[in-house]
Amino acid sequence: GAQVIVIGLSNETVHGKHGLEMTPDVSIEEAPKADTLDGIVIPGGWAPDKLRRSQGVLQLVRDIHAQGKIVGTICHGGWVPISAGIIKGRKATGSTGIKDDITNAGGIWVNEEAFREGNMVWGRVVEDIPAFCRELVAAFAERT
Structure with missing residues (x-):
């Protein structure tokens, strides 16, 4: 099975725009290093606008990408790999x-x-979550 670690900017509970609440397992300062992770999935919504302002988040994404590990993103989540500087010359999608x-x-x-x-695994918008998840699961399965 997969072990999922939710990493936040802090350890405080975050509230999604549709009412979902999530408490991170660790803050970005406490996050495992890229060499111990299989990849990273960046959510959509408005949170990526905050995530892309964190040098810790950007460095973790760069390190995971540099090691050839999975970087998954959907909707506005594409802001993070954009700010990390890892999409030049590559196909990408997200919210228009x-x-x-x-x-x-x-x-x-x-x-x-x-x-x-x-x-990299890209998903366009919330309605595309099923297709995004199929691609994401297949990408991680190929790594094992």
């Missing part, structure tokens, strides 16, 4: 609200529900 950000960062905008591009 980040389309310009993707292209301005050198990414290649693709309007597909979900796909894999190298070690």
Whole structure:
């Protein structure tokens, strides 16, 4: 089975825009190093706008990506790999609200529900979560 670790900017409970509450297992300062992780999944919504301002988050994403491990993102989650500087020349998707950000960062905008591009797994929007999860599970399964 998989072990999932929820990493937050702090240990405080966060509240999603649709009422979901989540308490991180660890803060970014306490997070395991990339070499002990199989990958990272960045959520959508508005949280990525805060996550991309954290140098700790950006460095963890860069390190995971540099090791060829899975970086999964959906919807506005694409802001984090954009800010981490890892999408230049690569296919990417997300909410149409980040389309310009993707292209301005050198990414290649693709309007597909979900796909894999190298070690990255992309999902477009919340309605595409089933397709995103299928791609994500397949990507992690291939690593084991």
